[in-house]
Amino acid sequence: DGGITQSPKYLFRKEGQNVTLSCEQNLNHDAMYWYRQDPGQGLRLIYYSQIVNDFQKGDIAEGYSVSREKKESFPLTVTSAQKNPTAFYLCASSTREWNTIYFGEGSWLTVV
Amino acid sequence: AQKVTQAQTEISVVEKEDVTLDCVYETRDTTYYLFWYKQPPSGELVFLIRRNSFDEQNEISGRYSWNFQKSTSSFNFTITASQVVDSAVYFCALTIWAPSGSARQLTFGSGTQLTVLP
Numbered sequence: 001d002g003g004i005t006q007s008p009k010y011l012f013r014k015e016g017q018n019v020t021l022s023c024e025q026n027l028n029h030d031a032m033y034w035y036r037q038d039p040g041q042g043l044r045l046i047y048y049s050q051i052v053n054d055f056q057k058g059d060i061a062e063g064y065s066v067s068r069e070k071k072e073s074f075p076l077t078v079t080s081a082q083k084n085p086t087a088f089y090l091c092a093s094s095t096r097e098w099n100t101i102y103f104g105e106g107s108w109l110t111v112v
Numbered sequence: 113a114q115k116v117t118q119a120q121t122e123i124s125v126v127e128k129e130d131v132t133l134d135c136v137y138e139t140r141d142t143t144y145y146l147f148w149y150k151q152p153p154s155g156e157l158v159f160l161i162r163r164n165s166f167d168e169q170n171e172i173s174g175r176y177s178w179n180f181q182k183s184t185s186s187f188n189f190t191i192t193a194s195q196v197v198d199s200a201v202y203f204c205a206l207t208i209w210a211p212s213g214s215a216r217q218l219t220f221g222s223g224t225q226l227t228v229l230p
Contacts, residue, residue, distance in 0.1 A: 042116075042222045043203070100159060101147075101218055102159060103149075103156060103157035103158075105156040106155040106156060108155075
């Protein structure tokens, strides 16, 4: 089945460590996105990518990095520079023409 | 800049009651798209509906219906005969038109937690 796969579902990080969240889609979508969700709040855009080897910062990019080496993959690295990384992270994708964004199941990141 | 307001933080209803979730948006663009997503406890955002700014027709899909009114900048969502499985957080979102090939950036409301009691 086509869809967006995020892994891991749950991740614990020690302070000072970098962690990478995986996002893979087999929908043949050109654009991919990373959102952050904090409890009781809406989603905020971290990074987005329109095509391979290209990406732009969203509203809260500080402390995060991404890469887009393949159309199917858009991993997010949460660096030690992110001071408050505990949150729920959602990956999404969309086609060039269709104005709908589809989401993965999300990844919970907790700093311990 | 765009803004989406969902003033209802939490709503509780008893099964089989009708419930309306409110959404008010702000944008200076004339071409835009509005969405509703459902987020069950599992966390995934499930797409429910997309409406463009030129289409003010109300839509009904099963027990779901949507009322889009540009005059009041509202895009409300009604669930008829609610069921326990409808319990979730519901998000309203807005994106402005972008040329083909451009990424779509969604502006989300803060969500409404709907609890349907048996």
